[in-house]
Amino acid sequence: xxxxxxxxxxxxxxxxxxxxxxxxxxxxxxxxxxxxxxxxxxxxxxxxxxxxxxxxxxxxxxxxxxxxxxxxxxxxxxxxxxxxxxxxxxxxxxxxxxxxxxxxxxxxxxxxxxxxxxxxxxxxxxxxxxxxxxxxxxxxxxxxxxxxxxxxxxxxxxxxxxxxxxxxxxxxxxxxxxxxxxxxxxxxxxxxxxxxxxxxxxxxxxxxxxxxxxxxxxxxxxxxxxxxxxxxxxxxxxxxxxxxxxxxxxxxxxxxxxxxxxxxxxxxxxxxxxxxxxxxxxxxxxxxxxxxxxxxxxxxxxxxxxxxxxxxxxxxxxxxxx
Amino acid sequence: xxxxxxxxxxxxxxxxxxxxxxxxxxxxxxxxxxxxxxxxxxxxxxxxxxxxxxxxxxxxxxxxxxxxxxxxxxxxxxxxxxxxxxxxxxxxxxxxxxxxxxxxxxxxxxxxxxxxxxxxxxxxxxxxxxxxxxxxxxxxxxxxxxxxxxxxxxxxxxxxxxxxxxxxxxxxxxxxxxxxxxxxxxxxxxxxxxxxxxxxxxxxxxxxxxxxxxxxxxxxxxxxxxxxxxxxxxxxxxxxxxxxxxxxxxxxxxxxxxxxxxxxxxxxxxxxxxxxxxxxxxxxxxxxxxxxxxxxxxxxxxxxxxxxxxxxxxxxxxxxxxxxxxxxxxxxxxxxxxxxxxxxxxxxxxxxxxxxxxxxxxxxxxxxxxxxxxxxxxxxxxxxxxxxxxxxxxxxxxxxxxxxxxxxxxxxxxxxxxxxxxxxxxxxxxxxxxxxxxxxxxxxxxxxxxxxxxxxxxxxxxxxxxxxxxxxxxxxxxxxxxxxxxxxxxxxxxxxxxxxxxxxxxxxxxxxxxxxxxxxxxxxxxxxxxxxxxxx
Numbered sequence: 026x027x028x029x030x031x032x033x034x035x036x037x038x039x040x041x042x043x044x045x046x047x048x049x050x051x052x053x054x055x056x057x058x059x060x061x062x063x064x065x066x067x068x069x070x071x072x073x074x075x076x077x078x079x080x081x082x083x084x085x086x087x088x089x090x091x092x093x094x095x096x097x098x099x100x101x102x103x104x105x106x107x108x109x110x111x112x113x114x115x116x117x118x119x120x121x122x123x124x125x126x127x128x129x130x131x132x133x134x135x136x137x138x139x140x141x142x143x144x145x146x147x148x149x150x151x152x153x154x155x156x157x158x159x160x161x162x163x164x165x166x167x168x169x170x171x172x173x174x175x176x177x178x179x180x181x182x183x184x185x186x187x188x189x190x191x192x193x194x195x196x197x198x199x200x201x202x203x204x205x206x207x208x209x210x211x212x213x214x215x216x217x218x219x220x221x222x223x224x225x226x227x228x229x230x231x232x233x234x235x236x237x238x239x240x241x242x243x244x245x246x247x248x249x250x251x252x253x254x255x256x257x258x259x260x261x262x263x264x265x266x267x268x269x270x271x272x273x274x275x276x277x278x279x280x281x282x283x284x285x286x287x288x289x290x291x292x293x294x295x296x297x298x299x300x301x302x303x304x305x306x307x308x309x310x311x312x313x314x315x316x317x318x319x320x321x322x323x324x325x326x327x328x329x330x331x332x333x334x335x336x337x338x339x340x341x342x343x344x345x346x347x
Numbered sequence: 348x349x350x351x352x353x354x355x356x357x358x359x360x361x362x363x364x365x366x367x368x369x370x371x372x373x374x375x376x377x378x379x380x381x382x383x384x385x386x387x388x389x390x391x392x393x394x395x396x397x398x399x400x401x402x403x404x405x406x407x408x409x410x411x412x413x414x415x416x417x418x419x420x421x422x423x424x425x426x427x428x429x430x431x432x433x434x435x436x437x438x439x440x441x442x443x444x445x446x447x448x449x450x451x452x453x454x455x456x457x458x459x460x461x462x463x464x465x466x467x468x469x470x471x472x473x474x475x476x477x478x479x480x481x482x483x484x485x486x487x488x489x490x491x492x493x494x495x496x497x498x499x500x501x502x503x504x505x506x507x508x509x510x511x512x513x514x515x516x517x518x519x520x521x522x523x524x525x526x527x528x529x530x531x532x533x534x535x536x537x538x539x540x541x542x543x544x545x546x547x548x549x550x551x552x553x554x555x556x557x558x559x560x561x562x563x564x565x566x567x568x569x570x571x572x573x574x575x576x577x578x579x580x581x582x583x584x585x586x587x588x589x590x591x592x593x594x595x596x597x598x599x600x601x602x603x604x605x606x607x608x609x610x611x612x613x614x615x616x617x618x619x620x621x622x623x624x625x626x627x628x629x630x631x632x633x634x635x636x637x638x639x640x641x642x643x644x645x646x647x648x649x650x651x652x653x654x655x656x657x658x659x660x661x662x663x664x665x666x667x668x669x670x671x672x673x674x675x676x677x678x679x680x681x682x683x684x685x686x687x688x689x690x691x692x693x694x695x696x697x698x699x700x701x702x703x704x705x706x707x708x709x710x711x712x713x714x715x716x717x718x719x720x721x722x723x724x725x726x727x728x729x730x731x732x733x734x735x736x737x738x739x740x741x742x743x744x745x746x747x748x749x750x751x752x753x754x755x756x757x758x759x760x761x762x763x764x765x766x767x768x769x770x771x772x773x774x775x776x777x778x779x780x781x782x783x784x785x786x787x788x789x790x791x792x793x794x795x796x797x798x799x800x801x802x803x804x805x806x807x808x809x810x811x812x813x814x815x816x817x818x819x820x821x822x823x824x825x826x827x828x829x830x831x832x833x834x835x836x837x838x839x840x841x842x843x844x845x846x847x848x849x850x851x852x853x854x855x856x857x858x859x860x861x862x863x864x865x866x867x868x869x870x871x872x873x874x875x876x877x878x879x880x881x882x883x
Contacts, residue, residue: 034801132701132702132703152708154707175834176831176834179834228846228850234824239791242823267794278787281779281782282779285727288726289779292772293772300776
């Protein structure tokens, strides 16, 4: 039986030769993402700005969007954001809280929404409703951001402890890259950014790091093995040796994510989209962001000498490398 | 490395089977098959976003508790000094700025006053801290301020009893299996599965149901009331919307009223004369006696029935009410009267509660999510298994077997954890994702075996080396995922927590199935067949 090999044996792509232009492009993309996030801003969901969000299915074939908009405008809470979701007769209606609001406003909004829809559209089905007060949304936003920062920091510290400080910096930078680009994509597309997306980003932080760790692990091994090899060459070797694994694993995750994206519940579309995007960005960053940084931070063959065990030494002697 | 004695194999299979089989009842119920009740049936608990239901977070305002304590203290101080022998006269009493201040008219009685007040200010807590501090300035001016510890204790007590009242009210509604949890210092979280529209529930919980009977101050001039001026000892209470007094202001005597906390029962009934829905209340013996005294001393005068700070009616006292039973009317419908009766029966909330967060999901939308999630999962799993098979052949087969067992073990663990871990919609995504990522360990191992074979190692050494050399990368990669999942669990709410739980369980089970189980299978195969070459 002939097995599928996505990456032929002995592939030797000189990734690191292009490290400077790739880094320049990545830094530019990061800067562009940050600019977008701070100028255009993220389309924050009710989790983070407060307000109400309601999902309804109408008895008619298509949702009477214009009529609904008028009815809701008449409530005087401001402009609603209406989006079609799933079937043509289903929409979500979101209303954000004004900047200054008293405690029960979000709750009153959702109550009035229910009443209005029930009154004007007999047979309307309310699929889900969510109301978040300003105080709670502030807390959710803060804890979401703290969680992101803690996860990035915690993982980088772990890498530092397990490897060397240069690797910790590399991991942190790769993570910052992935998170920034994902945020940039959300700012660009205007997709709703809510609690689930923060969870998605935390997840892709974990998975993007998988790739980085596998490559770092191989770099560490090769640093011990090939004492004389120039660093760029050694990094290239390590990336190439693990390339098949990188491609197979990323494809595996993408296969399941695509199934979820195309067939899964639309309620978590944004969530799945964020992770899917993150898998691409994360795979790229573990090759082009986390590896070259080791050169610039001055990793040398001596970085791991004290950690070489006797078994490793014997192993090396047995292979005839002294 | 490849040595698996019999006891070890039995032990590994036992663990696998226990966890994998625990998922069977849940899977069968998903497929619509009835599981006999006589058998043990651990079930995966579904989160509200899948099962449908309402989640409500209520919040209290601690400032309200402080204001109430101040008022109680004022009444106690007045009563204590009035009943002193001889009476201690005080004046210029004020509760401005959250402190109680007053002057003792005769400076020689300051110490006596202090002796009377001091016992009322020691804390009820075990710490021996004071609830209030007493200061005497200018010789005879008392300043009583609440200590932080005292207020915190009061808020804590108020929230405990508020939680109890919320529980009673929800039970009275007859909803099934609600979860009511106090969260943090001033919040209560209510989860009610199956409840689609929580409006009625929110209305009921939003009602403080503090019932008061106070005498109307007839000396107050209507023109003064409109300007907010009332005689000393009186206060202005607005009329309740929907009542006959809507829009008007009524002056009532502030003290010596009766509180509704001395009720033993409240029922929705009808007024025999007008056939209008009313609420009949029954006082306990002390409350009844107090009510009898108030009504017999004030025959012919109006008294106000105040609910949550609004006058719902202000009838004249035609005759003393001595039976301990009274009727409250206030333009009720049967429904609102019934709601008020429930609220009064379960007692007043010691603090107002505001709904600060609500999430409700219909069972239909939840079921739709489960159906679509299951389809996505099966398709993704199928495609992945084909991919593994064509990429790794026999080793891909082992990977796939590990994958299925992994999935069953995650569900089984969720079922065994029961109410401690609910499966949520992001949790289903976590399940799909775990499936995709669980193969990573096998990919690492299989790729390594390939490499070792390419270097010319013999089959057994290559496999042994493959498992050994990839273990550090597998370990580190999983630890970073654990870090992310733990942080998500710590900072997340409901659905996100469900996701984190699935990730954490999945990390453990996937290392077990992808590393340990496949190694056992590969070892068994190598021992039986002793192949000299492997297709990989």
